[in-house]
Amino acid sequence: MHSPHVQNQPETFNEQPKDEQEIQPDQLLDDQPQAQGEIEYHLFLDGRPCDENGNLLPPGAKPVLPEALSANDWSPYRDRIEFETAEVLYKKIQMSAGDIDALLDLWRASFIKCGLVDQNTRFANKDDLYWMVDSTSAGDVPWESFLLSYNGEIPKENAPGWMRQEFDVWFKNPRTIIQNMLSNQVFSGKTNFVPYQKFNDKGEQEYKDFMSGKWAWKQADKISTDPTTYSSSFVPVILGSDKTTVSVATGQNEYYPLYIAVGNVHNNVRRAHRNAVALLGFLAIPKTDKKYANDPKFRRFSTQLFHTSMSHILQGLKPGMLVPEIVRCADMHLRHVIYGIGPYIANYPEQALLACIIQGWCARCIVLPNNLNGEGGQHSHDHTEVLADFLDPHVLQDQYGIPFTHDFPRADIHKILAPDLLHQVIKGTFKDHLVTWVENYLNLMYGKKRAEEISDDIDRQ
Numbered sequence: 001m002h003s004p005h006v007q008n009q010p011e012t013f014n015e016q017p018k019d020e021q022e023i024q025p026d027q028l029l030d031d032q033p034q035a036q037g038e039i040e041y042h043l044f045l046d047g048r049p050c051d052e053n054g055n056l057l058p059p060g061a062k063p064v065l066p067e068a069l070s071a072n073d074w075s076p077y078r079d080r081i082e083f084e085t086a087e088v089l090y091k092k093i094q095m096s097a098g099d100i101d102a103l104l105d106l107w108r109a110s111f112i113k114c115g116l117v118d119q120n121t122r123f124a125n126k127d128d129l130y131w132m133v134d135s136t137s138a139g140d141v142p143w144e145s146f147l148l149s150y151n152g153e154i155p156k157e158n159a160p161g162w163m164r165q166e167f168d169v170w171f172k173n174p175r176t177i178i179q180n181m182l183s184n185q186v187f188s189g190k191t192n193f194v195p196y197q198k199f200n201d202k203g204e205q206e207y208k209d210f211m212s213g214k215w216a217w218k219q220a221d222k223i224s225t226d227p228t229t230y231s232s233s234f235v236p237v238i239l240g241s242d243k244t245t246v247s248v249a250t251g252q253n254e255y256y257p258l259y260i261a262v263g264n265v266h267n268n269v270r271r272a273h274r275n276a277v278a279l280l281g282f283l284a285i286p287k288t289d290k291k292y293a294n295d296p297k298f299r300r301f302s303t304q305l306f307h308t309s310m311s312h313i314l315q316g317l318k319p320g321m322l323v324p325e326i327v328r329c330a331d332m333h334l335r336h337v338i339y340g341i342g343p344y345i346a347n348y349p350e351q352a353l354l355a356c357i358i359q360g361w362c363a364r365c366i367v368l369p370n371n372l373n374g375e376g377g378q379h380s381h382d383h384t385e386v387l388a389d390f391l392d393p394h395v396l397q398d399q400y401g402i403p404f405t406h407d408f409p410r411a412d413i414h415k416i417l418a419p420d421l422l423h424q425v426i427k428g429t430f431k432d433h434l435v436t437w438v439e440n441y442l443n444l445m446y447g448k449k450r451a452e453e454i455s456d457d458i459d460r461q
């Protein structure tokens with residue numbers, strides 16, 4: 001194991017009163033008959049607005065707005081002059097540290113020359129300016145970092161470099177990012193605060209935005225078994241990651257970005273970005289010599305490095321997965337929200353890493369890859385729990401692997417891996433399978449020369 005060391009209402013909501021003694025969450029079944037052409041919102045997680053103390057507001061009540069800041073409030077700066085000085089030096093000009101010190105010394109000298117000996121410049125030096133900028137609460141979410149390193153037994157001689165290396169992981173607070181997304185007024189009218197089911201005139205369920213799907217509804221059913229969550233809004237946290245090589249003007253540098261979004265925002269808004277998808281962090285990429293690349297210790301360490309990093313980055317969401325917290329939303333209403341880790345978007349190699357399986361195996365079921373028609377159950381945290389009861393923790397970690405979601409109350413990586421449209425459907429099914437099959441068929445039927453002529457004709461089409 002590797003312990004991280006830290007350095008530094010839908011738009012219209014259900015307004016009908018509910019009798020908690022007569023209707024229970026386990027009665028909300030997907031196969032219940034539905035009236036034609038209707039929308040049904042979840043009865044218990046119905047996203048009712050509240051005040052700053054968590055008291056539910058009556059239907060139709062106006063939002064409880066925050067106190068407006070004074071026009072003369074420039075905190076943490078003392079006044080407007082100090083704010084604009086920092087803005088010019090740090091943001092507009094991006095002046096170097098040495099030049100900032102030189103300018104402040106000249107400013108101080110001008111005070112002395114004018115007889116204002118007791119007057120100080122706005123900033124004592126560059127460090128004073130940087131401290132003030134870092135103390136500014138408005139703006140983007142600040143970056144944080146922590147270090148991870150191998151803590152197993154290290155050979156005295158010829159130890160690979162990765163065993164002695166410290167890996168730097170940078171991230172932003174996911175809870176703050178999510179709250180910024182939920183409160184973004186650009187998304188007002190484009191956010192669903194409640195899971196819902198929409199049915200057409202034939203009584204068939206229709207799917208549009210994320211919160212109209214079965215997964216969100218089932219998660220709300222599970223959450224609402226706890227009466228303390230009633231009237232909350234479910235916020236599914238969507239994650240995605242993939243190694244990226246940037247070659248333009250960077251010398252083939254590799255990056256490992258981690259992205260975050262919320263399922264409440266309408267799909268068309270998320271596809272158009274508009275701050276509905278945010279960069280959450282940069283994961284570490286362990287490297288080694290080719291002779292160590294397939295070393296089981298290195299492969300286990302790479303997996304553990306990933307899952308330990310993910311667990312640490314997402315720790316800030318864990319309290320809000322059990323106890324609802326009050327958050328300002330895009331329509332300016334306050335609501336109780338409860339988080340859950342939703343779909344994780346990744347290509348197959350990334351899915352294998354996330355599910356702690358061997359390449360070539362399925363990330364969702366335990367059917368053997370050489371017998372896909374055989375019988376087998378689903379991967380689950382319950383299976384991991386059974387192994388944990390009988391195996392030594394080190395054996396469990398080294399030989400099976402423990403997904404980072406095992407530490408979280410509302411997350412199961414085996415159930416939230418989303419199919420990868422590009423790599424698994426377009427590239428995998430069409431290019432790697434269908435196109436290759438057609439090429440082999442042409443070679444067998446017409447011979448190599450004629451097959452190439454037909455392939456050229458297909459390409460021209």
